[in-house]
Amino acid sequence: MGRDSFDLVIAANRLPVDKVTAPDGSTSWRRSPGGLVTAMDAVMRDREGAWVGWAGDAGEAPPPFVDTGMALFPVALSAQEIADFYEGFSNDTLWPIYHDVIVPATFHRHWWKAYSRVNERFAEAVCDVAAPGATVWIHDYQLQLVPALVRARRPDVRIGWFNHIPFPPVELFAQLPWRGDILMGLLGADFLGFQRKADAENFVRACRRLMSLGTRGEQVRVPEQDGTTRTVRAAPVPISIDVAGLETLARTPEVRARAVEIRESLGNPKKVLLGVDRLDYTKGIRHRLKAYQELLRADVIRPPDVVFVQVATPSRERVDAYRELRTEVERTVGQINGEFAAIGFSAVEYLHHSYGREEMAALFLAADVMLVTPLRDGMNLVAKEYVTCRFDGDGALVLSEFTGAYHEMRQAYVCNPHDIEGMKRVITTALTDPAPVRRRRMRTLRRNVRANDVQNWAHRFLNALEHAPRRPGDEPPDRPFDQPDGATADNPVGGHDT
Ligand code: ADQ
Numbered sequence: 001m002g003r004d005s006f007d008l009v010i011a012a013n014r015l016p017v018d019k020v021t022a023p024d025g026s027t028s029w030r031r032s033p034g035g036l037v038t039a040m041d042a043v044m045r046d047r048e049g050a051w052v053g054w055a056g057d058a059g060e061a062p063p064p065f066v067d068t069g070m071a072l073f074p075v076a077l078s079a080q081e082i083a084d085f086y087e088g089f090s091n092d093t094l095w096p097i098y099h100d101v102i103v104p105a106t107f108h109r110h111w112w113k114a115y116s117r118v119n120e121r122f123a124e125a126v127c128d129v130a131a132p133g134a135t136v137w138i139h140d141y142q143l144q145l146v147p148a149l150v151r152a153r154r155p156d157v158r159i160g161w162f163n164h165i166p167f168p169p170v171e172l173f174a175q176l177p178w179r180g181d182i183l184m185g186l187l188g189a190d191f192l193g194f195q196r197k198a199d200a201e202n203f204v205r206a207c208r209r210l211m212s213l214g215t216r217g218e219q220v221r222v223p224e225q226d227g228t229t230r231t232v233r234a235a236p237v238p239i240s241i242d243v244a245g246l247e248t249l250a251r252t253p254e255v256r257a258r259a260v261e262i263r264e265s266l267g268n269p270k271k272v273l274l275g276v277d278r279l280d281y282t283k284g285i286r287h288r289l290k291a292y293q294e295l296l297r298a299d300v301i302r303p304p305d306v307v308f309v310q311v312a313t314p315s316r317e318r319v320d321a322y323r324e325l326r327t328e329v330e331r332t333v334g335q336i337n338g339e340f341a342a343i344g345f346s347a348v349e350y351l352h353h354s355y356g357r358e359e360m361a362a363l364f365l366a367a368d369v370m371l372v373t374p375l376r377d378g379m380n381l382v383a384k385e386y387v388t389c390r391f392d393g394d395g396a397l398v399l400s401e402f403t404g405a406y407h408e409m410r411q412a413y414v415c416n417p418h419d420i421e422g423m424k425r426v427i428t429t430a431l432t433d434p435a436p437v438r439r440r441r442m443r444t445l446r447r448n449v450r451a452n453d454v455q456n457w458a459h460r461f462l463n464a465l466e467h468a469p470r471r472p473g474d475e476p477p478d479r480p481f482d483q484p485d486g487a488t489a490d491n492p493v494g495g496h497d498t
Helices: 035-044 079-098 109-129 146-153 179-186 197-211 243-251 253-265 285-297 320-340 357-366 381-389 420-432 435-451 454-466
Strands: 006-014 017-021 027-031 049-054 065-067 070-075 130-139 158-162 191-194 219-223 229-236 271-278 306-313 348-351 369-372 396-400 413-415
Touching: 006 035, 006 109, 027 065, 035 049, 035 454, 049 109, 070 109, 079 109, 109 130, 109 146, 130 146, 130 454, 146 158, 146 179, 158 454, 179 197, 191 197, 191 454, 197 219, 197 229, 243 253, 243 357, 243 381, 253 357, 271 285, 271 357, 271 381, 271 420, 285 306, 285 320, 285 420, 306 320, 320 348, 357 381, 369 381, 369 420, 381 396, 381 435, 396 420, 396 435, 413 420
Parallel strands: 006 049, 006 130, 049 070, 130 158, 158 191, 191 229, 271 306, 271 369, 306 348, 369 396, 396 413
Antiparallel strands: 017 027, 065 070, 219 229
């Protein structure tokens, strides 16, 4: 590889490529689908960029390589580290705490040790490739210690971190035995980006309550070892999708023809309902199925007039809570079909696979009502993808108010997924509203999504990072910092909320 240091370094748990093995056993890399890679394309076009991440296999890391114009630096994870750092601490400790403890979090000290060790490894890899004064952009909850670890080694670089998932209220975050280490890890950054304003506020409040740090609006003041202080800004920068790319794809004759074909193979029902999620307990799939089952039982809807297609992508299948969820979802789907399907048609089409972008776009185009009903979700890109594919201006989006997307898409058919009666009413309205009402809502949704695409998101994040205050004198001198409210790490709720 030509260069060995870069002005922009991305660090994320996974590299933006997946290994593919051909029938003859030879291997190559295929760019992973997904918005993050597209967003980074846009910002790496005018800079020399590197990406540090895990390549997806246990054991030794492959040597650095270049793929689709990016220099990729693989980080090694052993099988034990995958179990402890990734499946354990990231997905069975942090994920539940950061998603309202929908399932209980599991705490193991050896998971935390693995998390710390792997974060050290990522930080070293970042420092090895960052040019003097480089910009370092770290992603997500798997790498929360990396900002401070990079700063300790490389005070010359600018450090940003973006959280793809929610940041929990202090009362939940306080359960984490390692809460102080995580906050101090994050405070190594100059700028911290979150999906919603409430997430950024939760973070700032945790710093005040748990670490007794002074805060002012979006800023946290961090004392340094040399007696000086540093300012860290935490603010919302909601993520989006590649709107132009996806709409162009949805408009192709192939995708449109495939959408027609999908409806035909479903028996040309009057209404197609669609759910597309990773099979994750945060996504509210069980609640959605319950609402649908009750609507069928009440005879509000009936197959073959209506069919519900649920695409549930396999996910984290080695974590118990995910295995249990799969069993339960599949049992409910079986029950519903047992009760309401007949020879030649089903009530629920359940698809436990991954699909290509074209097939996903065709599914979105074929769906009259899209059900996005998570119990908690950082953003939810599916909501944005659905409205982007509906270039025909039709379709109805049912959207949970507990998604980040809701804050930009309030013209959707909004529901509280915990309220099964309410969700049934909202689904019924989405199915029966007259076309002009549906279309009016869709027009506004499409306009909102277009106004903030993923390229725009990446530029906004980098711009905020570039302009983040670094020293106390850098911020506008409008009012003094709030003093900590008497709480300590041992007494997180010592003071009252401000
Ligand atoms: P996820 O929890 O994975 O992401 P989401 O935002 O919905 O959730 O993104 C899923 C992506 O996978 C979408 O682009 C979707 O089209 C795609 N997908 C889903 N099922 C698929 C299938 N069967 N085949 C192919 N593609 C499929 C995390 C956070 C979210 C946040 C994103 C981005 O949990 O809250 O929106 O990161 O920040």
